[in-house]
Amino acid sequence: MTVRPTTRFRLAPILVGLGGLMLVGIALASSVQAAPALRPPAQDQPSNDYCLGCHTQQGMSRPLDDGSVLPLTINGEGFRRSVHGEEDIACVDCHADIEAFPHPEFSGESRRAVTLDLYAACEKCHAEQYNNVLDSVHQAALAGGNANAAVCTDCHNPHEQRRLTERQSGALLPEARLAIPQTCARCHSSIYQTYKGSVHGAALTGDGNLDVPTCIDCHGVHNIQKPTTARFRNETPQLCAKCHTDASRMSKYGITTQVLNTYVADFHGTTVTLFEQVSPDTPTNKPVCTDCHGVHDISLVENPATGIAIKHNLLLRCQRCHPGVTSESFTEAWMSHYVASPTRFPLVYYVNLFYKIFIPAVIGGMLVFVVSDIVRRRLEARKGRAH
Amino acid sequence: MATKPPAPARGERYARFGLSPRLQHAVMLVSFTILGLTGLVQKYALSAVSVFIVRVWGGVENLRTTHHVAATVLMLVVIFHLADIGYKAFVLRTRLSMLPGFQDVKDAWTALSYNLGLGRTRPQMGRYSFEEKAEYWALIWGIFIMGLTGFMMWNPLSTVNVLPGEFIPAAKAAHGAEAILAVLAIIVWHMYAVHLKRFNRSMWTGQLTEQEMLHEHPLELADIKAGVAGEVPAPAAIRTRRMVYYPLAGVAAIVLLFAVYGFVRGEESAITTVPPQLATGPVYVPQTPTPVPPTPTPLPSPTAAATSQATAAAAAPVKWAEVAPIFAGRCGMCHGAALASSGLVLDTFEAAMRGGQDGPVIVEGDASGSPLIMIQSTGGHPGQLSADELAIISAWIEAGALER
Numbered sequence: 001m002t003v004r005p006t007t008r009f010r011l012a013p014i015l016v017g018l019g020g021l022m023l024v025g026i027a028l029a030s031s032v033q034a035a036p037a038l039r040p041p042a043q044d045q046p047s048n049d050y051c052l053g054c055h056t057q058q059g060m061s062r063p064l065d066d067g068s069v070l071p072l073t074i075n076g077e078g079f080r081r082s083v084h085g086e087e088d089i090a091c092v093d094c095h096a097d098i099e100a101f102p103h104p105e106f107s108g109e110s111r112r113a114v115t116l117d118l119y120a121a122c123e124k125c126h127a128e129q130y131n132n133v134l135d136s137v138h139q140a141a142l143a144g145g146n147a148n149a150a151v152c153t154d155c156h157n158p159h160e161q162r163r164l165t166e167r168q169s170g171a172l173l174p175e176a177r178l179a180i181p182q183t184c185a186r187c188h189s190s191i192y193q194t195y196k197g198s199v200h201g202a203a204l205t206g207d208g209n210l211d212v213p214t215c216i217d218c219h220g221v222h223n224i225q226k227p228t229t230a231r232f233r234n235e236t237p238q239l240c241a242k243c244h245t246d247a248s249r250m251s252k253y254g255i256t257t258q259v260l261n262t263y264v265a266d267f268h269g270t271t272v273t274l275f276e277q278v279s280p281d282t283p284t285n286k287p288v289c290t291d292c293h294g295v296h297d298i299s300l301v302e303n304p305a306t307g308i309a310i311k312h313n314l315l316l317r318c319q320r321c322h323p324g325v326t327s328e329s330f331t332e333a334w335m336s337h338y339v340a341s342p343t344r345f346p347l348v349y350y351v352n353l354f355y356k357i358f359i360p361a362v363i364g365g366m367l368v369f370v371v372s373d374i375v376r377r378r379l380e381a382r383k384g385r386a387h
Numbered sequence: 388m389a390t391k392p393p394a395p396a397r398g399e400r401y402a403r404f405g406l407s408p409r410l411q412h413a414v415m416l417v418s419f420t421i422l423g424l425t426g427l428v429q430k431y432a433l434s435a436v437s438v439f440i441v442r443v444w445g446g447v448e449n450l451r452t453t454h455h456v457a458a459t460v461l462m463l464v465v466i467f468h469l470a471d472i473g474y475k476a477f478v479l480r481t482r483l484s485m486l487p488g489f490q491d492v493k494d495a496w497t498a499l500s501y502n503l504g505l506g507r508t509r510p511q512m513g514r515y516s517f518e519e520k521a522e523y524w525a526l527i528w529g530i531f532i533m534g535l536t537g538f539m540m541w542n543p544l545s546t547v548n549v550l551p552g553e554f555i556p557a558a559k560a561a562h563g564a565e566a567i568l569a570v571l572a573i574i575v576w577h578m579y580a581v582h583l584k585r586f587n588r589s590m591w592t593g594q595l596t597e598q599e600m601l602h603e604h605p606l607e608l609a610d611i612k613a614g615v616a617g618e619v620p621a622p623a624a625i626r627t628r629r630m631v632y633y634p635l636a637g638v639a640a641i642v643l644l645f646a647v648y649g650f651v652r653g654e655e656s657a658i659t660t661v662p663p664q665l666a667t668g669p670v671y672v673p674q675t676p677t678p679v680p681p682t683p684t685p686l687p688s689p690t691a692a693a694t695s696q697a698t699a700a701a702a703a704p705v706k707w708a709e710v711a712p713i714f715a716g717r718c719g720m721c722h723g724a725a726l727a728s729s730g731l732v733l734d735t736f737e738a739a740m741r742g743g744q745d746g747p748v749i750v751e752g753d754a755s756g757s758p759l760i761m762i763q764s765t766g767g768h769p770g771q772l773s774a775d776e777l778a779i780i781s782a783w784i785e786a787g788a789l790e791r
Contacts (some may be wrong), residue, residue, distance in 0.1 A: 054721065188670060327547050330552050348557045363571045370576070
């Protein structure tokens with residue numbers, strides 16, 4: 001009993017230390033998110049109210065060199081509800097060249113030029129995302145001279161972007177997930193129209209289903225890669241398998257999770273998988289998931305018009321690589337992701353069964369001869385009886 | 388092509404295999420090993436060992452080409468073997484000692500009984516023991532199955548013309564399983580019989596010693612000693628038969644070679660398919676109107692301003708009371724008494740008329756000459772006035788900028 005105070009006394013700094021560590025941990029964990037490091041507004045920088053005093057007025061704009069106008073009106077309410085507004089990010093954190101009114105002399109060639117000048121400010125707080133974008137197909141296109149290629153602010157209007165991820169976990173918020181296709185559609189509207197008609201897109205845009213893939217699940221978010229490379233193609237089976245081998249997700253819809261192993265076991269899948277593992281940048285003419293199922297237009301396999309569970313539709317897919325094929329029977333050469341059973345592909349099932357018995361029988365019989373011969377010869381040698 | 392008839396050799400050596408079977412064995416050994424290696428790598432494609440071998444081989448397509456070349460070589464060995472057997476059977480009238488018979492079953496049973504301690508003696512073997520016959524016929528069976536199923540996989544389009552499509556995955560299953568069987572049989576049966584039990588070099592040297600003959604082929608040795616084995620036909624008979632056999636065998640060989648060519652090259656399309664075409668469409672198709680906010684607001688055009696101005700002027704002259712709310716709402720934040728940006732304050736009539744640090748901004752009766760209108764008309768000033776608001780203020784100035 002007398003020991004207790006001493007123990008408590010010693011524990012105290014440890015507890016304080018642990019508490020401190022936890023706080024640091026929480027702080028670190030939250031700083032991992034897109035949320036910027038918060039800092040108190042500097043004393044000498046103008047407040048957001050100061051800026052918005054003018055910039056919420058309707059019709060503020062500036063002419064640009066190309067004859068277009070740069071709108072300068074900010075939706076004040078929209079900004080306050082935006083993640084930047086919530087986090088008290090100052091206007092001048094991004095518009096760092098402005099200290100007060102009057103503003104420094106400004107001129108811009110075009111609206112696009114102004115955007116391309118300003119988005120670099122995002123890096124200050126969002127370095128991880130910004131650097132990911134540097135590796136993306138958009139950045140490559142921009143560097144290649146395509147000024148239309150998307151930069152940060154094309155997807156995230158900095159004045160109105162609402163919070164996309166949960167602050168603590170960093171998990172994408174459901175409403176943000178639902179809005180993704182519309183964001184990409186601003187530039188990729190025809191792909192969006194195709195996607196909306198697909199089994200995945202219809203579920204997301206029609207039913208608000210969050211289980212189906214949206215653009216970023218296949219293409220990534222910031223470091224979006226060119227999807228027409230050999231590498232992307234060779235990795236497609238693994239990409240689709242992320243969801244399609246996930247039993248918890250597939251069981252909801254009664255979809256088999258055998259799609260990857262049945263594909264990999266087949267000639268086509270074996271080839272593609274070996275390409276993916278050995279030389280991912282080398283193209284192969286063997287099909288991947290999307291060659292039969294489609295890319296943005298993936299439909300239910302049972303769909304009478306396009307579904308490849310219907311042999312006629314599947315044959316059309318086969319013919320894209322095997323132009324000489326005319327018989328629907330050829331489609332049976334591919335087991336359509338089925339595992340052979342007495343009812344599905346019985347011939348394959350019984351061939352396997354035959355060898356399951358035949359191989360042990362033959363090799364077992366041989367071993368009986370060989371082992372008994374070895375034993376007999378040993379015994380003879382021990383007896384010294386030369387044969 | 389012909390094997391020399393086994394005759395008592397000098398000393399105690401007995402000829403067992405002529406050059407032809409030894410050559411066939413050597414070529415088959417190489418092709419079988421390559422087929423087994425490159426085939427099993429494909430069967431167990433995703434094991435680390437297989438991936439390593441595929442990488443070393445320069446990719447799975449190279450590996451498959453090697454497999455196909457080795458298979459073609461094996462098919463050629465089969466054709467050669469058939470011609471060789473035909474020669475021995477028809478021209479030399481050699482006994483077909485490899486044919487299995489009931490005696491082989493009895494020999495196998497005797498051997499097993501002896502090994503298990505149930506029998507007193509080992510069986511006495513002739514030219515080919517039951518073990519050798521089992522291996523030979525297992526090989527014939529294996530080559531037949533592998534050739535048949537290999538054809539189906541190599542030529543799927545021709546196959547589905549006569550068989551259901553399901554035969555192709557079934558062929559693949561059989562091909563792989565048969566490969567396992569063949570490799571295991573070689574390891575268990577062949578390795579034991581000619582490498583472990585006793586290292587039998589006759590497939591390379593072509594010869595066995597008398598001691599070896601006595602142990603392994605005593606009946607053949609007895610036949611040789613009795614002079615009933617290896618009777619060679621008269622040279623004249625051989626010449627006559629050759630004249631029949633060579634043309635026949637030649638035609639058969641040509642037919643078979645064509646068959647092999649068809650096997651190998653008949654169906655290019657199944658192997659070298661056209662690359663899959665990605666459904667490509669325009670990628671960059673921006674929505675119109677581009678929904679990226681904020682949306683631009685049109686600047687007041689001079690004509691619009693003029694029209695408004697004209698209509699405004701036609702009505703009663705504009706007074707300060709009408710423009711004051713516009714100044715307060717639009718400009719007051721900066722040009723109020725508190726900030727007085729650039730010294731300009733627009734709170735009151737007097738202050739407005741006084742102007743800013745650079746002088747007056749309102750020239751009575753001359754809207755287009757008033758700095759206030761000039762700055763606002765170019766647009767881009769913070770606190771931009773709308774076209775209507777600008778028209779009212781212009782009208783007010785034109786009318787003399789009256790206080791009341």
